Amino acid sequence: MTLQTYHFIHLIGLIFVFIGFGGLLSQDGARKAMMWHGIGLVISLVSGFGMLAKMGIMGSMPVWVWIKIALWLVLGFLPVLSKRRVLPAKGVVLIAAIVGACLGYLGYFKPVF
Template sequence: MSYDFYKVMHFLGLFMFFTALGGQFAQAINGGDAKQQPGRRWVGMFHGIGLLIVLVAGFGLSAKLGVGFPGWVIGKMVIWVILGGVGALAARKRSMAGMLWVITIALGMCAAYLARAKPF
């Protein structure tokens, strides 16, 4: 597969993931029983599939670049793990959902900076 293919797939996964995460935050902020939310299943599917696509395409990009595991790649993987669990945290701590939403945006920007600048 080409570098461009992996990059497009990485962005597809990001769009799926962040859309689903926004849905999780909206559900948490609106309250109510999480099991009675009609779109809960779709949100969960897009969240998981998006995370998987981001991971696989990210490793494909890393392999195409031939960089191995420098600090910026490890930093992006740490951010990926944190973002994978932040939706569940928002569902459990609904009072923190708004703040977690802002933190999620900041973490996304940090990941973008690491990918673009490759500072270490």
């Protein structure tokens, strides 16, 4: 597959992740929305590593990749905080939006640390 294909699939996965976060705000569809959240996380993880392999940086991953992996784990764990009522759903969605913006910045600009 081409790098553009991996990138497109990666974005689709992230859309699914944020559909899941949107579902946290509804009482009725929260369980099904979390299904989309999990599917989106898997899609974005697999396509992200596919992009890294295609770019040839899989062997020695730069710092921005490690930060993206850590933020990906945060996105995966945020619904647990809502379910256990550690944070309200609106707070989780706000944090998810901030983390998503950081992920977008790192993926687009690929800063050198």
